[in-house]
Amino acid sequence: MMRFSIMVGLVIASSMARAGDNLPYSPSADVPDYVATMTVQPLVGPTHTRIVTHHGGWVRVEEMQATTYGNPAKQISVTFRGDSQTGYSPVSISRETSTSYERIRGVIETGQTQTHDSERCDVREIQRRDPDRSEPGLKWLSCVTADGIEIATEVFVNGSPFRQSTLVKLERRPVSAEEVALPAKLLDVAQWLHFDDQPAATGVKQPPDFAMRMQWKGAVRVMRRHDPWIYDEAAYPDGRRYLSIRNARTGQELSFRAAKGGAFENLFLCQKCQPGDMLSILHGRDAVPKSMGHTDSVLGEPCEWFDMAPRTADVNHSQCLTPDRIPLEIGIGGAWAPREEFVADEIQRRDLKPEEILPPADVLTRSNWDIPG
Template identity: 30%
Template sequence: MYRLMVFSVITIAAGSAHASGVPFFASPDVPDYSAKMIVRDTYNDKGGRQRVVQHHNGWTHVEEDRRGETNIYYGHFFKNVVLRASRKNGEISSIEVRQVEPSQDYNGIMEVKETDDVEAIGGEQCRWREIVRKMNKDGSGPVWLTCLTGDGIEVATKVLFSSREVMSETRLVELQRGPVPGAAVRPSMQLFEAGTWLKPLPSYDDYTPNAGDFEAKLVSHRSEERLLRHYPWWLRQRDGEDGSILITVWNELEDQGLQYSASKGERRFEAIRSSSNPGPFSKRFDMVSGMVDMKKQDRLLGEDCAWYNRTPDSADAGLMQCLTSDGIPLIDEHWSGWGDGEIFKIVALTRRPVSMDEMQPPRDYLEPAAWGFIRPQY
């Protein structure tokens, strides 16, 4: 009877929230601790990589070395918020902050199954539990396992293929229970400031502008866009009739920029900037990969434009634009092989000076407290 009662409590607590990248918690009363762990991927890592975890009052800070850079996580399991960052050569070059309602979370926890397997790991006795996520509720995907001590500290994890072969595992090396300062689990507040990510890079200090500033408004059957250019910077703000918001700011020379999005049950903030390695990132905020002339023209608002395929190598989704001679899109056609395309047509255009202050999301969207990260009190 006791075992059934424990299982019920764990299921309710875990099912209410999940934030990937931070340890699993079965209850919110886990003590402060610091831990060193080793992560091993069956087919990639030789010798494993180090994972360091600090926990204080529900908040965790995790650092994990991986292929010459450090992956950093700050988050709160029960608030379902996590900040991921990449650091290389001492510089944080990218972040992603995500907060999502459990019902909307593809990685969300549906159920936690307690097992009879007890193991001693790093000098700590723990009991294994199986985590059933929404993505694999039919049992066809990977299997997640976590091993918790009696006071709720995660000291080991496993991810198994559906064949039950180990895909990756994490095991405790050293654990210290004791006070952890709040500052240790709090990210730098500068990471939430647009200016941190939009600061000019040395590589284009002396660029010569070759495209004029402008402001435009485009509309589709379900969204409205505000488009600004202050070369080499662009801002696109899309407001959907469903209340969704998507704000993208990018630098067309450096693949540098940020994006804020909000929809029902989920918010996300992403940003990239690297002074030591300003080359292309895997994510392009402008969503373009080329410029192929489609040999056709159009005319809107008294302006002529020519059509270009901006994603010529894409097979399942892409972007076609009708651009003026100075590069202003009069028509944006977002197409999708899944039938969820959207065509934006310009309804207002003003060529005018645009300042960098205009090229930023509203401050309250990025305010750390809005995500649950409290600024330090001095």
């Protein structure tokens, strides 16, 4: 059977997000209040409407089943995606840093002008990739009015049109702060992670709680299990941090990433993740581990090696599991990164309290994400 490539999915998803350009490009923070209604024509999918509302440097972008709040000057966006029928509404917070792969690296004045709905604009090329690398990729064009309002965009993939948006109506009118304000309880952990007791299905043996520390080349990884919750956090010497908190039974998930130097980069919150969500794919929720046919011993405990993603290409993820399913060794890598080999150096089997599964306070502090309020 053909193996599914996780990295292909990741690249496409990332490109789509960038091509969608959730935040309008703005050459300055000094842009007047406005509401712009645009028509979006993607290469794949239906033509649809995009509404951008701006006030005081912050925008609200409504497009299909997603609403994005953000600050173009600070390159931070908060996207809510939902389904009105299921109530499924994950939130993704993205903050561009100096190491972000597709951050804005430069802007080129093309010298071209366009007119949309009687509004004149100048075309600029937004450079998001390293200009010294010859790899094919995405090209972003933004058409901006004299007072800094983006009224048209074009995105090309390897030179071919991928997506374009054009102005239908532009209103320069007062916009209230409330129209672009993020929800007050956006980062209230109680809204996302519910620790009510949920007994395992009848006849299913509940795995024991544990707290464990692992190390690899100066990096420290902490794992805790309070079934059905798993807490997994890694901190690296260069300041990078990764955190995952998930409940496979209910679909609740939180994922956090900090870049080199410790700058906060991404936060994903999901009340009920669905099959196909990025975190579900990465965690291999639907994958059935396959025995690799050999054993090991760590801290005097025997463990058996399993391939945790046996039907995925580009990902090499294996774990050495004890009989009660505790990973004493974790190896993971792939086409996008060298393999890491974390090995347990401390483990405790004990009853954990729900608060031991909560994220560190700084992860949900609004000021660390440049979010007001």
